[in-house]
Amino acid sequence: MIRAALVAVTLSLATEAGAQAYKQTPVDLCFRYGGLRVAHGDNPTSPLTHELAETLAEARSACEQAVQDRPKEGRLHASLARIRAMGGDAAGALEAGRIGAELGAANAQVLLGVMLAEGQGVPRDYAAAREHFRRAAASGNAFAHFNLGVMLAGGLGMAVDEPDAAAAFRRAADRGDPLSMQALGQRYDKQQAEHWLRKAAERLVTEGVREPLRLPNRLVDGAALFEWYLGRARGGEPWAQAYIGALAESGQWVQKDYAIALQWYRTAGLAGNVPAQWRVARFYNEGRGVPKDAAEARRWSQMWEVKRCEDHERAEAAANACDRFAADRYDPHAVSAGVDSFCMRHFAARAIPACTLAVKQSPSTARHRSQLARAYAHTGRFAEARREAAAAASAGSSSAMILLGVMSQRGLGAEANAAEAAGWYRKAGEAGNQRGAALAGMPLVHFAPATPEQQAEKGDPRAQFNLAARLEQEKKYDEAIKWYARAAAQDFRPAELNLAQMYEKGWGVKQDNAEARRRYRRLSDLGDNEARWRAARLAAADGDTAEALKLYDRLMRDDEYRALLDVGQMNEEGRGVPKNLQPALELYERAADRSPWARAKLGILYLESKNYPKARIWLQRAANDRNAAALNNLGLMHDRGLGGKPDYTAARDLYLRALDAGNQQAYGNLENLFAEGRGAPSGPAAVDWYRRGAAVGITSAMYKLGRIYARGEGGVPRDEKAAVELLMRAAERGHDGARKEAGELLYSMGHDMEAAALGHEGAIKRLSAKYAAGGHKEAEAELRAYLRESQRRMSPPPVLPSGIALDPGPDQSRTIALRIGGVAVAQGAAMDASLGNVYDIIRWFPETDGKK
Numbered sequence: 006m007i008r009a010a011l012v013a014v015t016l017s018l019a020t021e022a023g024a025q026a027y028k029q030t031p032v033d034l035c036f037r038y039g040g041l042r043v044a045h046g047d048n049p050t051s052p053l054t055h056e057l058a059e060t061l062a063e064a065r066s067a068c069e070q071a072v073q074d075r076p077k078e079g080r081l082h083a084s085l086a087r088i089r090a091m092g093g094d095a096a097g098a099l100e101a102g103r104i105g106a107e108l109g110a111a112n113a114q115v116l117l118g119v120m121l122a123e124g125q126g127v128p129r130d131y132a133a134a135r136e137h138f139r140r141a142a143a144s145g146n147a148f149a150h151f152n153l154g155v156m157l158a159g160g161l162g163m164a165v166d167e168p169d170a171a172a173a174f175r176r177a178a179d180r181g182d183p184l185s186m187q188a189l190g191q192r193y194d195k196q197q198a199e200h201w202l203r204k205a206a207e208r209l210v211t212e213g214v215r216e217p218l219r220l221p222n223r224l225v226d227g228a229a230l231f232e233w234y235l236g237r238a239r240g241g242e243p244w245a246q247a248y249i250g251a252l253a254e255s256g257q258w259v260q261k262d263y264a265i266a267l268q269w270y271r272t273a274g275l276a277g278n279v280p281a282q283w284r285v286a287r288f289y290n291e292g293r294g295v296p297k298d299a300a301e302a303r304r305w306s307q308m309w310e311v312k313r314c315e316d317h318e319r320a321e322a323a324a325n326a327c328d329r330f331a332a333d334r335y336d337p338h339a340v341s342a343g344v345d346s347f348c349m350r351h352f353a354a355r356a357i358p359a360c361t362l363a364v365k366q367s368p369s370t371a372r373h374r375s376q377l378a379r380a381y382a383h384t385g386r387f388a389e390a391r392r393e394a395a396a397a398a399s400a401g402s403s404s405a406m407i408l409l410g411v412m413s414q415r416g417l418g419a420e421a422n423a424a425e426a427a428g429w430y431r432k433a434g435e436a437g438n439q440r441g442a443a444l445a446g447m448p449l450v451h452f453a454p455a456t457p458e459q460q461a462e463k464g465d466p467r468a469q470f471n472l473a474a475r476l477e478q479e480k481k482y483d484e485a486i487k488w489y490a491r492a493a494a495q496d497f498r499p500a501e502l503n504l505a506q507m508y509e510k511g512w513g514v515k516q517d518n519a520e521a522r523r524r525y526r527r528l529s530d531l532g533d534n535e536a537r538w539r540a541a542r543l544a545a546a547d548g549d550t551a552e553a554l555k556l557y558d559r560l561m562r563d564d565e566y567r568a569l570l571d572v573g574q575m576n577e578e579g580r581g582v583p584k585n586l587q588p589a590l591e592l593y594e595r596a597a598d599r600s601p602w603a604r605a606k607l608g609i610l611y612l613e614s615k616n617y618p619k620a621r622i623w624l625q626r627a628a629n630d631r632n633a634a635a636l637n638n639l640g641l642m643h644d645r646g647l648g649g650k651p652d653y654t655a656a657r658d659l660y661l662r663a664l665d666a667g668n669q670q671a672y673g674n675l676e677n678l679f680a681e682g683r684g685a686p687s688g689p690a691a692v693d694w695y696r697r698g699a700a701v702g703i704t705s706a707m708y709k710l711g712r713i714y715a716r717g718e719g720g721v722p723r724d725e726k727a728a729v730e731l732l733m734r735a736a737e738r739g740h741d742g743a744r745k746e747a748g749e750l751l752y753s754m755g756h757d758m759e760a761a762a763l764g765h766e767g768a769i770k771r772l773s774a775k776y777a778a779g780g781h782k783e784a785e786a787e788l789r790a791y792l793r794e795s796q797r798r799m800s801p802p803p804v805l806p807s808g809i810a811l812d813p814g815p816d817q818s819r820t821i822a823l824r825i826g827g828v829a830v831a832q833g834a835a836m837d838a839s840l841g842n843v844y845d846i847i848r849w850f851p852e853t854d855g856k857k
Contacts, residue, residue, distance in 0.1 A: 030071075030074070031066075031067045031068070031070035031071040031074060032071045032074055032075055032078075032081065034063075034064070034067035034068075034071070035064075035067045035068040035070075035071035035072075035081050035084050035085070036071075036080070036081070036084070037050055037051055037052075038051070038052065038057060038060070038063075038064035038067060038068065038084065038088065039051070039064070039068060039080070039081070039083065039084020039085070039087055039088065040084075041112070041218075053210065053211060053212070053213070053255060054091070054212045054213060054214040054215070054216050054255075055211070055212075055213035055214045055254075055255040055256060055257075055261070057088070057091065057214070058091065058214045061088065061091060061092050064088050065085070065088050065089065065092060068081060068084050068085040068088055069085065071084075071085070072085055072101070072104075077108060078108070079104075079105045079106075079107075079108030079109045079110030079113060080105070080110050080112070081105075082101045082102070082104045082105030082108060082110060082113060083101075083102070083105035083110035083111075083112040083113035083116065084112075085101040085105075086098045086099075086100075086101035086102035086105055086112075086113055086116050087112065087116060087217050087218060089101060090102075090116060090120075090125075090217035091214070091217050095120065095125045095126035096126050098116065098120065098125075098126070098217070099117070099120060099125075099126045099127065101113075102116045102117045102120070103117065106137070111140075111141040111144045111145075111146040111149065112141070112146065112148070112218060114137045114138070114140050114141040114146075114149070115137065115138065115141045115146055115148045115149050115152065115218045116217060116218055117134075117137045118133075118134040118135070118136075118137030118138045118141070118149070118152060119134070119152065119217065119218060119219070119220055121133045121134035121137065122134035122152070122156070122161060122162075122220055123220070123221075131156065131161050131162020131163070132162055134152075134156070134161075134162070135153070135156060135162060135163070137149075138152045138153045138156070139153070142176070145180060146180075147177045147180035147181060147182040147185070148177070148182070148216075148218040148219055150173050150174070150176040150177035150180065150182070150185070151173070151174065151177040151182050151184065151185050151219060151220075152219065152220045153173040154170045154171075154173035154174040154177065154185065154188070154224075155170075155220040155221075155222070155223075155224065156220070157169045157170035157173060158170035158224055159223070166649060167193075167618070168617070168618045168621045168622065168648055168649060169621075169649065170193075171189070171193040171194070171618070171621075171622050172621060172622060172625040174188045174189050174193060175189060175193075175194075175622060175625060175626060176625070176629070178201065178204075179626070179629060181208065183204075183205035183206075183208045183210050183211075184205070184212075184219070184222055184225065186201045186202070186204050186205035187201065187202060187205045187225045187230060188222075188224045188225055189201045190202040190205070191224075191225050191226065191229070191230065192224060192225070193622075194622070196591075196594055197594060197597075197598075200598060202230070202233065202234070203244060203245075206234060206244055206245060206247075206248035207244050207248075209247060209248065209251045209280050209284075211251045211252055211254075211255040211257040212255070212257055213252075213254075213255030213256035213257045213261060214255075214256075227257070227258040228258065230258070231252065231258045231259060234248055234249055234252070235249060238269065241276075243272075243273040243276040243277060243278040243281070244273070244278060246269050246270075246272045246273035246276070246278070246281070247269065247270060247273040247274075247278045247280055247281035247284070249269045250265075250266045250267070250268075250269030250270040250273065250281060250284065251266070251284070253265040253266035253269065254266035254284070263288070263293050263294025263295075264294050266284075266288075266294070267285065267288050267293075267294055267295065269281075270282075270284045270285045270288070271285055274305065274308065277312065279308075279309040282305050282306070282308045282309055283305070283306060285305040286301075286302045286303070286304075286305035286306035287302070289301045289302035289305065290302040307347075310347050310348075310351075311351060313348070314344070314347070314348035314351045314352065317342070317344060317348060318330075318352075320342070321341050321342060325359075325363060326355070326356075326359035326360075326362075326363075327356065327359045327360040327362070327363035327373050327376050327377070328341045328372075328376070329341060329359075330344070330352035330353075330355055330356035330359055330360075330380070331344070331349065331352065331353075331356040331359070331360055331376035331377070331379050331380050332344060332372075332376060333375070333376070333379060333404045335404070335438070335439070335440045336372065336375070336402075336403070336404035336438075337403065337437055337438060338371070338372050338402070338404070339372070339404075345845070346383070346844075346845050346846060346847065346848045347848065349379060349380070349383045349848075350383045350384075350848055352380075353380045353383040353384045354384065356376065356377075356379075356380035357377065357380045357381065357384070360373055360374075360376045360377035360380055361377060363376075363377075364377055364393075369400070371397045371400035371401055371402040371405070372397075372402065372404075374393050374394075374396055374397040374400070374402070374405070375393070375394065375397035375398075375402040375404045375405040375408070377393045378390045378391075378392075378393035378394035378397060378405055378408055379404075379408060381393060382394075382408060382412065382417070382847050383847065383848065385850060387412060387417045387418025387419075388418050390408065390412065390417075390418065391409065391412060391418055391419070393405075394406075394408045394409045394412075395409065398429075398432075401436065403432075403433040403436040403437065403438035403441055404433075404438065406429045406430075406432050406433035406436065406438070406441060407429065407430065407433045407438065407440055407441050407444065407846060408846070408847070409429045410425075410426040410427075410428075410429030410430045410433070410441075410444065411426070411843045411846045411847050412847070413425040413426040413429065414426035414843060415843065415847070415854060417847065417850065417854075427445060429441075430442075430444040430445035431445045431447065433445075434447045440841075440846075443841045444841055444843070458472060461488060461491075464495075466491075466492040466495040466497035466500065467492075467497070469488045469489075469491050469492035469495075469497070469500070470488070470489070470492045470497055470499055470500045470503075472488050473485045473486075473487075473488035473489040473492065473500065473503070474503070476488065477489075477503070477507075477512070482507065482512050482513020482514075483513050485507070485513060486504065486507060486513050486514060488500075489501075489503055489504040489507070490504060498528055498531070498533055498536075501524060501527070501528055501536075502525075502528060502533070502535060502536055502539075504524060505520075505521045505524035505525045505528070505536070505539070506521070506539070508520040508521040508524065509521035509539075509543060518543060518546075518547055521543060522540055522543050522544065522547075524536075525537070525539050525540035525543065526540050529556065534560060534563060534565055537556050537559060537560055538556075538560055538565060538567055538568060538571075540556055541553045541556035541557045541560065541568065541571065542571065544556065545571070545575070545580070545581065548581070550581030550582065553581070554572070554581075554582075557571060557572050564595070566595070566596035566599045566600055566603075566818075567596075567818060567819050569592045569593070569595050569596040569603075570592070570593065570596050570600060570602065570603060570816065570818075570819060571819070572592055573588070573589040573590075573592035573593045573596070573603075574589070576588045576589040576592070577589035577610075586610065586614075589610075590607065590610060590611075593606055593607050593610075594607060597623070597626075599818075600816070600818055601627065601630040601632060601818075602813055602814070602815075602816035602817075602818065602819075604623055604626045604627040604630060604632070604635070605623075605624075605627035605630070605632040605634055605635045605813035605814065606813045607619075607623040607627075608620055608623035608624035608626075608627050608634075608635050608638060608639070609634065609635075609638060609809070609810070609811055609813060611623060612624065612638055612641075612642070612647070612809060613809065613811075617642065617647050617648025617649075618648055620638075620642065620647075620648065621639070621642055621648050621649070623635075624638050624639040624642065625639060627813075628659065628662075631662075631666055632666070632813065632814060633663050633666035633667050633668035633671075633810070633814060634663075634668055634670075634810035634811075634812060634813050634814060635813070636659050636660075636662045636663035636666060636668065636671070637659070637660060637663035637668045637670050637671040637674065637809075637810045638809055638810055639659050640655070640656045640657075640658075640659030640660040640663060640671065640674065641656070641674060641808065641809060643655040643656040643659065644656035644660075644674065644678060644683070651683075651684075652684075653678065653683045653684020653685075654684055656674075656678065656683075656684070657675070657678060657684065657694075657697065657698075660674050660675045660678065661675070661697060661698075661701060663810075664701055665701070668810050669805075669806050669810075670806045670807055670808060670809070670810040671810075672703070672805050672806070672807075673805035673806050673807025673808070674807045674808070675698055675701075675703045675706075676703055676704060676705050676805055676807070677807060679695065679698045679703050679705035679706040679709065680705035682709070685709075688720055689720045689721060691709075691713060691718075692710065692713060692721055695707075695709045695710035695713070696710060698710075699731060702738075704735045704738045704739070704740045704743070705735075705740070707731045707732070707734050707735040707738075707740075707743070708731070708732065708735040708740050708742055708743040708746070710731050711727075711728045711729075711730075711731030711732035711735065711743065711746065711747075712728070712732075712746060714727045714728035714731065715728035715732070715746065715750055725750060725754060728750060729747060729750055729751060729754075732746050732747035732750065733747050735747075736763060744763050744764065745763075745764075745765075747760075747763055748760045748763035748764060748765035748768065749765065751763070751765070751768070752765050752767050752768045757771050757772050757775075758772065761788065761792060762792065764792065769785070769788060769789065769792070770785070772784075772788060773785030773788055776788070
């Protein structure tokens with residue numbers, strides 16, 4: 006009874022079209038209206054600027070009420086400020102922006118910065134604007150980074166600094182800002198111009214109405230960009246066609262024209278561009294430039310799913326028609342991949358005759374009858390679905406039992422009966438169907454399918470592969486090879502790949518590169534790029550450069566970035582080809598968008614060759630990846646003023662981050678920075694400056710901080726205990742100055758033995774006199790001899806590496822895994838939310854479900 010009640014509750018809570026809709030509150034609406042498409046955590050339902058402008062009154066009303074309802078929510082105040090600014094209410098925007106900024110909202114900081122830089126409602130103040138942008142940028146705000154780039158590029162309140170401007174735009178681009186990508190492509194990174202311009206277009210984020218969070222964009226030539234995109238669109242590029250449609254829809258760079266927008270969206274959509282298909286659907290749904298047409302809107306919105314179903318149909322061409330069109334992927338007895346409920350409805354009309362024939366030809370096969378029931382259910386023929394499902398269930402089909410349960414629960418073809426539904430789910434679970442177990446609320450572990458060994462013995466190549474992978478992990482290589490070989494004999498490619506690797510590594514078999522290469526090459530000839538890359542690496546390692554380059558060339562035509570990196574290193578190091586840095590740089594740059602290692606490597610190479618603008622751009626990108634070498638090297642550029650003015654604070658902070666990430670050169674660089682006092686402030690601020698270094702063991706920082714405490718300098722109270730501790734730590738690391746300072750301080754405090762151990766002459770004499778007065782005539786000579794021996798044994802100051810870090814670190818993307826595990830394994834019940842979704846089993850029927 007409890008399980009029946011649970012099923013009834015599930016039914017009562019079902020929310021589909023026709024169920025009672027949740028009414029959005031002003032807070033909900035304000036978050037949606039004020040949400041942004043450009044930033045980490047984009048809200049894809051938020052309107053673009055031209056769409057927001059069309060509903061500005063409604064948006065403002067919602068946000069005005071929202072800040073009353075939740076006055077401490079900074080993001081709501083930021084949204085209200087943005088909407089007020091868009092409506093021309095500068096005073097109101099300023100008021101809401103200040104409140105939002107005080108409550109910690111980054112967008113509010115950005116808006117205040119824009120208003121200060123533009124002099125909107127306040128006197129123009131570039132310095133204050135920049136400070137607001139910096140605060141927001143610290144939280145990763147894309148608009149803040151963009152605006153800093155505009156100020157640096159335009160010299161707004163500061164000297165023009167193109168390298169720093171480029172770095173700011175790259176940070177904004179990395180956070181999804183399309184205008185920053187376009188600035189990079191058109192102005193700063195022309196070698197990767199097409200990459201940046203395409204990436205910007207693929208976001209389909211346009212600003213036909215000015216975005217209040219953005220300083221005016223004079224960095225890109227919109228007319229030239231439009232012509233470039235138009236050329237790509239006319240050349241047949243669907244992504245460019247979709248973007249031209251978006252520009253025409255919003256009125257960015259061109260006159261707003263829904264008819265032209267729809268034309269381009271249609272062209273791109275028919276070529277397979279899914280976002281364009283959704284835009285066409287929206288035009289029909291809203292009547293934007295065309296009459297409203299719900300059926301046409303639905304057709305366009307589902308076009309990508311229909312394509313997915315068609316791809317499945319082609320992939321399963323070898324299966325019989327009933328299995329191809331109606332197999333349930335959760336049915337333990339399924340013999341093909343199976344289709345979800347959308348494709349089931351798409352195939353249902355063809356599945357019915359195919360499964361009727363299959364049942365006629367093999368009436369004892371419960372699977373076919375269950376699939377016929379599924380096809381009937383997805384066309385709304387529930388009486389026939391119940392009849393066939395009942396017959397299949399009586400023959401043991403757990404998939405049919407679930408169909409009967411869903412129809413009973415939702416009242417499809419008969420009155421709803423929750424208790425009956427629960428009974429069917431339990432029967433399916435007891436028969437080993439995990440979906441049935443999930444619906445019944447039963448412990449899934451008790452209803453596991455046949456063991457991998459049982460499935461493997463029956464000839465299932467997936468099970469054979471998974472069993473082999475487990476045995477390999479257990480180092481039972483002989484058994485693993487047997488099962489890999491059986492799966493590979495059935496053309497199961499992941500098994501062939503792992504088997505080749507076992508020959509390459511000599512696991513369970515004699516190491517045999519020739520056999521490994523033969524197996525990799527066979528898979529390569531079948532189009533497997535993973536095998537092709539492995540074969541290329543093995544050929545290169547064996548000295549067969551011609552074969553390696555032939556394979557790499559094929560991979561690079563597919564833009565396989567690991568091949569770009571491998572060939573780049575061959576050119577850089579002169580391995581098998583003449584040493585040539587330029588092609589190496591070009592290949593690394595092609596791969597850099599996907600490879601953190603390449604970004605760090607490029608920064609190192611450009612820094613070594615003194616191309617400081619490029620070095621700074623690539624090192625900043627790699628530093629954003631937390632690459633230890635890049636953090637050190639970028640710090641070095643700031644420290645030495647390479648490609649710009651020295652910035653010792655930035656250098657110190659980058660060195661500290663590099664040290665934390667494990668870079669050793671950063672230790673030496675920090676020692677030099679603190680020893681020379683470069684950039685060190687005076688007064689109380691010096692304590693924090695040196696404390697940062699002392700905390701991570703920088704000897705010079707400990708020494709200088711110890712001196713500050715010993716003397717009570719810069720307004721800091723004298724603290725002998727803290728001073729002695731710091732100076733002694735520095736002395737133990739071989740710092741001569743710290744040894745002397747600590748000795749003097751300990752002597753003044755009366756700690757003669759400790760001071761003498763540090764070589765303090767006064768302490769030695771005072772101790773000697775004390776011992777001599779006690780009758781020990783040779784005390785001084787013995788004491789000095791003891792101290793000399795003690796100091797001789799002390800470790801000399803360590804020789805610390807410093808300067809440029811030349812090693813970008815290991816490249817994890819090119820580390821071949823020990824094995825490829827888990828391929829084609831059935832989804833675990835606990836990880837698959839669709840297991841318990843009755844509307845994923847039989848899709849929503851408005852004429853039936855919608856009445857409830």
